[in-house]
Amino acid sequence: MVRLRRILGGVAAALTVAAMGAVVQTSPAAAADGPQRVVGGTRATQGEFPFMVRLSMGCGGALYSPTIVLTAAHCVNGTGTNTSITATLGVVDLNSSSRITRRSNYVYRAPGYNGNGKDWALIRLSSPVTGLATLPIATTSAYDTGTFTIAGWGAAREGGAQQRYLLKATVPFVSDATCNSSSMYNGEIIPTDEICAGYTQGGVDTCQGDSGGPMFRRDANNAWIQVGIVSWGDGCARPNKPGVYSQVSYFSSAIQSAASSLGG
Numbered sequence: 001m002v003r004l005r006r007i008l009g010g011v012a013a014a015l016t017v018a019a020m021g022a023v024v025q026t027s028p029a030a031a032a033d034g035p036q037r038v039v040g041g042t043r044a045t046q047g048e049f050p051f052m053v054r055l056s057m058g059c060g061g062a063l064y065s066p067t068i069v070l071t072a073a074h075c076v077n078g079t080g081t082n083t084s085i086t087a088t089l090g091v092v093d094l095n096s097s098s099r100i101t102r103r104s105n106y107v108y109r110a111p112g113y114n115g116n117g118k119d120w121a122l123i124r125l126s127s128p129v130t131g132l133a134t135l136p137i138a139t140t141s142a143y144d145t146g147t148f149t150i151a152g153w154g155a156a157r158e159g160g161a162q163q164r165y166l167l168k169a170t171v172p173f174v175s176d177a178t179c180n181s182s183s184m185y186n187g188e189i190i191p192t193d194e195i196c197a198g199y200t201q202g203g204v205d206t207c208q209g210d211s212g213g214p215m216f217r218r219d220a221n222n223a224w225i226q227v228g229i230v231s232w233g234d235g236c237a238r239p240n241k242p243g244v245y246s247q248v249s250y251f252s253s254a255i256q257s258a259a260s261s262l263g264g
């Protein structure tokens with residue numbers, strides 16, 4: 001059932017307009033804030049997460065290097081030349097006249113991706129983006145715990161619309177054992193490939209259209225480091241259904257090699 005939901009989530013994202021981590025929360029306090037604010041998340045400020053990327057198929061991404069965006073495998077169709085994707089960068093407001101856009105020229109999807117784990121891909125941009133900080137990836141499991149930041153332009157509630165303004169939230173790590181327990185995903189999590197995050201009571205989460213975007217935290221030098229890629233979940237922000245993210249540290253060598261082979 002969850003695997004099916006994963007596939008449906010990807011299709012939903014492709015049919016909608018937005019990309020990165022919309023944050024969902026359903027607490028009464030947040031709802032009382034009204035339409036100016038996405039339920040559950042709050043607006044990111046301009047420049048707060050300079051590495052955030054919105055992709056035209058309705059996904060998010062993170063700027064890995066001046067020419068490469070790290071996203072989810074389920075956001076792309078396969079490996080090869082691809083000039084059909086537009087990346088929007090450098091703004092929290094997707095309609096801002098200050099936005100930077102780049103066309104893709106190549107897509108690399110994780111080898112062996114079949115909808116079950118391995119949910120990462122690289123998109124090469126037609127020309128480098130300068131002036132925006134990139135987001136380094138975690139290369140060890142040292143940061144695969146703690147409190148994570150999620151951000152994106154995806155739905156602000158399950159079934160909701162894509163967002164014009166980037167939203168953000170924080171979610172706590174959930175262990176593989178807890179995430180795979182019978183009250184949660186009952187064995188559907190691939191412990192090596194995937195990392196869960198969210199509240200047992202629900203209320204804060206990524207959602208459709210956030211796929212491919214980063215989950216990140218501060219490293220020992222207080223710099224942002226990417227630990228996850230938005231992948232899937234059962235609905236959004238439901239109790240006992242944390243968000244499921246690709247575990248970047250596990251794929252870091254493969255990501256680095258692939259990025260080098262793409263020239264950046």
Ligand code: ARG
Pocket residue numbers: 006009010011012013154205206207208209210211212230231232233234235236237242243244
């Ligand atoms: N697969 C979704 C997408 O395409 C992301 C779902 C994330 N869901 C969640 N509950 N965290 O955008």
